[in-house]
Amino acid sequence: MKLTVEFSGGLELLFGGKKNIALDVIFKNKAVMSELLVWMRDNLVTERPDLFMKSETVRPGILVLINEADWELCGTLDAELKEGDNVVFISTLHGG
Amino acid sequence: MSGCSLHEEDDIFYNPSLTGNHSGVGEQAQSQNPGQGHADRIMRPGDGLSRDEKRILGSWAATGHSTQKSGEQFCVKCKLCLAKVIVRQDEAICPSCLQESIIQKVRSVKAKGALQAQDRVLVAVSGGPSSLAVLHALMQMQVPCGQRASKGKLPFDVVIAHVDETEVYSSSVAGGGGGDEVAEGSLSSTSSPAEVDFRKQCDVDADLKAAVSSAGFSGDEVHVVELSTIYDKGSESERRDRLKTLLQAATDLTGREDLVGLLRQMLLLRLAEKVSCNKVVTGDTSTSMAIRVIAETAKGRGYALAGSLQMLDARHGSHAAAHVMPMREVTRKEAVFLCRFQGIRTMRPTSSVMAGDDHALLDSIASMHSVNALAESFIGGLQANVPSTISVVMRTALNLQPFPWNQLPDPYELKGKVPPRVLNDVTKRTPVHQKVRLSSAGNNKASDEVSTARELSENSSLQHPASSGASQDVAAIGISLATDTEAAADSQQSPPESSVNGLPTDDHRHVSKGLRNRAVQKGGASYGVVEGDGSMSCFCALCSCPKGLGDHDSSGQPFSISRVHTNIAEVDELAAEPVDRVDLMSLVSKACCRSCRSQIIGPIQRYLMQRLRCSLASKAEVYIVQQLNTKLAEVIPELVLKKCILEYS
Numbered sequence A: 001m002k003l004t005v006e007f008s009g010g011l012e013l014l015f016g017g018k019k020n021i022a023l024d025v026i027f028k029n030k031a032v033m034s035e036l037l038v039w040m041r042d043n044l045v046t047e048r049p050d051l052f053m054k055s056e057t058v059r060p061g062i063l064v065l066i067n068e069a070d071w072e073l074c075g076t077l078d079a080e081l082k083e084g085d086n087v088v089f090i091s092t093l094h095g096g
Numbered sequence B: 001m002s003g004c005s006l007h008e009e010d011d012i013f014y015n016p017s018l019t020g021n022h023s024g025v026g027e028q029a030q031s032q033n034p035g036q037g038h039a040d041r042i043m044r045p046g047d048g049l050s051r052d053e054k055r056i057l058g059s060w061a062a063t064g065h066s067t068q069k070s071g072e073q074f075c076v077k078c079k080l081c082l083a084k085v086i087v088r089q090d091e092a093i094c095p096s097c098l099q100e101s102i103i104q105k106v107r108s109v110k111a112k113g114a115l116q117a118q119d120r121v122l123v124a125v126s127g128g129p130s131s132l133a134v135l136h137a138l139m140q141m142q143v144p145c146g147q148r149a150s151k152g153k154l155p156f157d158v159v160i161a162h163v164d165e166t167e168v169y170s171s172s173v174a175g176g177g178g179g180d181e182v183a184e185g186s187l188s189s190t191s192s193p194a195e196v197d198f199r200k201q202c203d204v205d206a207d208l209k210a211a212v213s214s215a216g217f218s219g220d221e222v223h224v225v226e227l228s229t230i231y232d233k234g235s236e237s238e239r240r241d242r243l244k245t246l247l248q249a250a251t252d253l254t255g256r257e258d259l260v261g262l263l264r265q266m267l268l269l270r271l272a273e274k275v276s277c278n279k280v281v282t283g284d285t286s287t288s289m290a291i292r293v294i295a296e297t298a299k300g301r302g303y304a305l306a307g308s309l310q311m312l313d314a315r316h317g318s319h320a321a322a323h324v325m326p327m328r329e330v331t332r333k334e335a336v337f338l339c340r341f342q343g344i345r346t347m348r349p350t351s352s353v354m355a356g357d358d359h360a361l362l363d364s365i366a367s368m369h370s371v372n373a374l375a376e377s378f379i380g381g382l383q384a385n386v387p388s389t390i391s392v393v394m395r396t397a398l399n400l401q402p403f404p405w406n407q408l409p410d411p412y413e414l415k416g417k418v419p420p421r422v423l424n425d426v427t428k429r430t431p432v433h434q435k436v437r438l439s440s441a442g443n444n445k446a447s448d449e450v451s452t453a454r455e456l457s458e459n460s461s462l463q464h465p466a467s468s469g470a471s472q473d474v475a476a477i478g479i480s481l482a483t484d485t486e487a488a489a490d491s492q493q494s495p496p497e498s499s500v501n502g503l504p505t506d507d508h509r510h511v512s513k514g515l516r517n518r519a520v521q522k523g524g525a526s527y528g529v530v531e532g533d534g535s536m537s538c539f540c541a542l543c544s545c546p547k548g549l550g551d552h553d554s555s556g557q558p559f560s561i562s563r564v565h566t567n568i569a570e571v572d573e574l575a576a577e578p579v580d581r582v583d584l585m586s587l588v589s590k591a592c593c594r595s596c597r598s599q600i601i602g603p604i605q606r607y608l609m610q611r612l613r614c615s616l617a618s619k620a621e622v623y624i625v626q627q628l629n630t631k632l633a634e635v636i637p638e639l640v641l642k643k644c645i646l647e648y649s
Helices: A011-015 A033-043 B016-021 B051-057 B059-063 B095-112 B129-140 B179-184 B193-201 B204-214 B236-249 B253-274 B286-298 B302-308 B332-342 B358-367 B371-385 B389-397 B411-415 B445-463 B468-482 B485-493 B513-523 B561-574 B581-588 B594-613 B619-638 B640-647
Strands: A002-008 A020-024 A062-066 A086-091 B085-087 B091-093 B120-124 B157-164 B222-226 B279-281 B322-324 B528-530 B536-538
Touching: A002 A011, A011 A086, A062 B332, A086 B332, B085 B095, B085 B332, B091 B095, B095 B129, B095 B332, B120 B129, B120 B253, B129 B157, B129 B204, B129 B332, B157 B204, B157 B253, B204 B222, B222 B253, B236 B253, B253 B279, B253 B371, B286 B302, B286 B332, B286 B371, B286 B389, B371 B389
Parallel strands: A002 A086, B120 B157, B120 B279, B157 B222, B279 B322
Antiparallel strands: A002 A020, A062 A086, B085 B091, B528 B536
16 A cells, blocks of 8 residues: 655654655555554664654654544544555654 | 643533534534434434543544544534544644634733733744744734734734754763763864764754744744854854853753753843843743643752743843743644644754754653653653643642732733823822732633623522612623623723823723713713812722722722722732631722722632632632622622712712
């Protein structure tokens, strides 16, 4: 499934400095956020995975948007993903 | 301050108007009793679940469709657009309602007097979402000085300031372990390769300009100051070295972070003075404040904590810039989403911890070797599971008494721009505008009066049906005020007619406009008369009834506005210990006439009700509130307002 992910607020440092990445993800089970996170941790994170994820979900302080909408509206970890979806991860540490 | 508790707003999603139009898509999580009043509604799979369960299950529970990618929910506020973000505990709102709510909260600085017309405001933009959000909101309510203030807009100047801390830190300092590593590691010299590389990577000036213009700023006063300019002598490299030496002297990370924060504050104040700004605005969010509460308490700085949690912080006196924090009721998440929805570009922060080597940055976040980082992680982690964390922490911390320099301007002073008219030498004896610490109940005068009027009208209709004529009149006045809240607030803003010592004459905030004008004409020509024998009879500043000095309180002062304020402050002090019925009643009896008395009773009543809600009230206070209610009922049938005026016509 083709998806795009975006990083902001300093998270790009964990992914090799890239702010936008186009992915082609093969989901083992269902195409939900929890699976995507695990996939990203295994395949995309270049350093310090503990700063991105904490016990199967994103670390507190990281906001997630799916197609420009809060992922809490879509079910957080159980939010389903479709082809072409855009997921944004924003870190709110040091909010400024 | 939203001040949510875990139990408030139970039926926030329960909206009967939704069911008719949006039978399938668009219904929020329902209340637990779907049968109430909605006999025609189809039972959905999600019915019977708790609200938290529904939120977690998302759209499935709301609509019954098993695979729906994004919960197609409608905004709970406007109900027109699709909701895109959840704020507070479980409110799903759309981008325009989010924008609206944040702008309203920032705009309240104008009503509270923290920001006034003709101010020059230095906005400290760190480049992060909250400072850009506050800039965006301020630009929405601003017209440049010199232009006429249109509705809702205030004329003030905006100057941007950005403190650049990139040159300070290098890898060995920003992260790493505790004191030892840091002391050994060297702060980079100005020409180390790592530093130069980093600087090339981000062009601070260009990024800043892009960021502030995306927030709506179009002026040209943008100042980027390096932290080392805290020193005013020496060359650039000398200053940087001095700063590095200073920071190296703070061997623990927490101390160093706090020192950098302090230097940043000093630099902003100094810059404000240099560019003639009287206000400094920062984007401190409720999230930052909650983190600060935990961190400062852990460091043993509880005494001073209250001073930095308020809207206004003028601790450096009236000749230095005052610090205003308009975003104190907005969470960081809301600010981030606002920037996202409005297309506001955020910068890579140049603050100390983020600059320099990336490894150090990551180490510092993960290692949590400072109390501040620990507090941030604590609040963040707790908030993720308990969404009311920030509001509960803030509500608790705001019980701490603020300092005198947190006090917002007197609402009377806000509008009083009329030069005082001297009446012989009596006014010199009269204390004008005694600044006393107001309880929170007394601050927002306009809404106080309107709600008092509403209470008056309610009481009258309930308790004295017999005197229907009188109560109808009062009810009419109450209603005309209740519906005219904006006018009531604006009446405070209009310049007062000829007043003697700066005190406004049209103080009949509890009188409808027609009556008020008559009163002013009757009693407002002068504030007093000097008799032949030198004694003076003054008019009460509140109701303009000409009572002689002796009829006022025992200190001989005419019953003026400042006196009302003093009385409220006395209540404040009295309420620190168990309140005695006699004390309160004596306070109330200081009023010169019934209208003034009812004006005192309102704030006292409200204050006590507030304390009752906080369950701090003693039995005595409960009794007093009941007594006051009775008193009020006695007062009303005599048509407190009209009679007072007619008597002295």
